[in-house]
Amino acid sequence: FQINMTQLQLDEELGKGNYGTVKKVLHRPTNVFMAMKEIQLELSPSKLDGIIMELDILHRAVAPEIVEFYGAFTIESCVYYCMEYMDAGSLDKVLGIKTIAQGGGWSGELGEGAPEEVLGRIAASMVRGLKFLKDNLQIMHRDVKPTNVLMSRKGSVKLCDFGVSGQLDNSIAKTNIGCQTYFAPERIQGTTGADAQEAFNTYTVSSDVWSLGLSIIEVALGRYPYPPETYNNVFAQLQAIVHGEPPQLPEEKKPTETDPVEVHFSAEARDWVRCCLIKDPAHRATYAQLLEHPFLLADRQREVDMVTWVAGALGRREAQAQLRRQLLLEVETETV
Ligand code: ATP
Ligand code: MG
Numbered sequence: 001f002q003i004n005m006t007q008l009q010l011d012e013e014l015g016k017g018n019y020g021t022v023k024k025v026l027h028r029p030t031n032v033f034m035a036m037k038e039i040q041l042e043l044s045p046s047k048l049d050g051i052i053m054e055l056d057i058l059h060r061a062v063a064p065e066i067v068e069f070y071g072a073f074t075i076e077s078c079v080y081y082c083m084e085y086m087d088a089g090s091l092d093k094v095l096g097i098k099t100i101a102q103g104g105g106w107s108g109e110l111g112e113g114a115p116e117e118v119l120g121r122i123a124a125s126m127v128r129g130l131k132f133l134k135d136n137l138q139i140m141h142r143d144v145k146p147t148n149v150l151m152s153r154k155g156s157v158k159l160c161d162f163g164v165s166g167q168l169d170n171s172i173a174k175t176n177i178g179c180q181t182y183f184a185p186e187r188i189q190g191t192t193g194a195d196a197q198e199a200f201n202t203y204t205v206s207s208d209v210w211s212l213g214l215s216i217i218e219v220a221l222g223r224y225p226y227p228p229e230t231y232n233n234v235f236a237q238l239q240a241i242v243h244g245e246p247p248q249l250p251e252e253k254k255p256t257e258t259d260p261v262e263v264h265f266s267a268e269a270r271d272w273v274r275c276c277l278i279k280d281p282a283h284r285a286t287y288a289q290l291l292e293h294p295f296l297l298a299d300r301q302r303e304v305d306m307v308t309w310v311a312g313a314l315g316r317r318e319a320q321a322q323l324r325r326q327l328l329l330e331v332e333t334e335t336v
Helices: 045-060 091-095 116-137 168-175 186-188 193-202 203-221 232-243 267-276 287-292 296-302 306-335
Strands: 008-016 022-029 032-040 071-073 078-084 098-102 105-109 149-151 157-158
Touching: 008 032, 045 071, 045 078, 045 116, 091 149, 091 203, 091 306, 098 232, 116 157, 116 203, 116 267, 116 287, 116 296, 116 306, 186 203, 186 232, 203 267, 267 287, 267 296, 287 296
Parallel strands: none
Antiparallel strands: 008 022, 022 032, 032 078, 071 078, 098 105, 149 157
């Protein structure tokens, strides 16, 4: 069946990205909640139709680790894209990590980290999802980062926003204000100048493996892995990625203001992350190797209560939000 706007009843806004807004909607004919992404593009109707056609292959992207696609349509110069609504939101939201684009820069807010067992389950799901895209649809994701990993309260972990439409990617790239911060070194190095052609050749599926490793450290620590000094200095950040040592998963995460729990990470987990964050893409691990690594073998052999963990994390987010509202109210009444 075809989805169109008249069937949709708007609910709350779920978030805003660089290119559009995501809203929760109710699809009346089926009574299914969906997430609708609106992407504004200045394109001719025929180009928009081309994008809708390319998006059609998403109907084949059916896997437990991939967010389900329901359909897309255009209105004027906007593409609307309807997908499965994930009721716990993206990983950054679950963990309380705020990444706010500010005038081309960033300000990273500390969140909480995930314990190793949860980390293993998230890593395993992400690898299986990425491997599915590669093996079954012959595509790479191109935008692996915590905001593109969604969770449900039932504990499932799924990927969204992968680069299925070359035409959509191209049109978006032009308006992108940049936050290339999960990009692998070879992707950054090649974006300008003489390296461009070379990077075009070497930029492959292993670039997603880098982004995966970086995302996993972020989930473990509750913050973006590169030093806070680079959050508002894109140049320094890119410099650190290309010329610095790759980030590592530490042995332990010390308690922080936002996360009083001390967490230990095993040698296996640390080695797994290291295999993702090898600067030379030719030496980086493959999905098959990552799945057979002791870190993910251990994940397959144990039960992980993701439901309780998600509920706990979302409860802490709600408590924080309430505290913030209360503080705001106090400030307001003081100034009156
Ligand atoms: P970028 O624009 O760089 O891709 P982003 O991924 O944060 O950043 P969007 O893809 O527009 O931007 O998504 C905005 C927010 O909406 C996400 O961070 C996520 O929290 C929320 N979101 C997106 N898709 C869904 C979904 N299917 N279910 C629930 N929440 C979603
Ligand atoms: Mg996204």
